[in-house]
Amino acid sequence: MCRRDRTATPALGGALHVTGTLVYSGGLVSGNRAYRGGGVYVNGGQATLTGVDIFTNTAINHGGGLYSKGALTVSATAVISNAATTSARAGGVYLDGGTAQFSDSAIGENTASSVGGGIYALNSAVLTLTRAAIYSNTASSGGGGLCLEAGTGLGVTSTFFLYTSPS
Numbered sequence: 001m002c003r004r005d006r007t008a009t010p011a012l013g014g015a016l017h018v019t020g021t022l023v024y025s026g027g028l029v030s031g032n033r034a035y036r037g038g039g040v041y042v043n044g045g046q047a048t049l050t051g052v053d054i055f056t057n058t059a060i061n062h063g064g065g066l067y068s069k070g071a072l073t074v075s076a077t078a079v080i081s082n083a084a085t086t087s088a089r090a091g092g093v094y095l096d097g098g099t100a101q102f103s104d105s106a107i108g109e110n111t112a113s114s115v116g117g118g119i120y121a122l123n124s125a126v127l128t129l130t131r132a133a134i135y136s137n138t139a140s141s142g143g144g145g146l147c148l149e150a151g152t153g154l155g156v157t158s159t160f161f162l163y164t165s166p167s
């Protein structure tokens with residue numbers, strides 16, 4: 001599946017809006033735009049992404065590449081060069097509660113106009129990073145690579161945080 005260059009601006013999920021279960025392998029989500037979840041929006045459902053490239057998507061509000069309010073399992077996936085633009089959080093990945101597991105994946109070169117250039121998590125979200133690379137993300141107000149609100153959980157194994165910037 002390849003979803004590219006969508007020019008409309010839907011409210012949630014520029015390319016994919018998941019409310020049930022999604023298993024997506026070996027694809028590209030690029031050049032999309034939405035209010036939240038420029039590339040992918042998981043709305044209380046369950047998404048498994050394997051070998052998916054999520055590039056150059058834009059959210060006007062939060063989650064340039066990916067916005068999740070459900071259960072998310074990500075492996076061998078790249079979330080690169082996405083943006084959250086208007087007083088927005090999470091250029092790469094926005095986690096609004098739920099669980100998210102990233103393994104053998106890269107989150108890099110994403111930008112947020114507020115906080116959490118790479119990843120932003122809140123509402124008791126539980127995030128696990130295993131053999132991940134979080135690099136060269138920027139946020140104008142802090143948390144260039146990762147920003148966690150109080151009450152969120154984090155587990156990190158063999159993960160690199162490189163060249164992140166709060167501005």
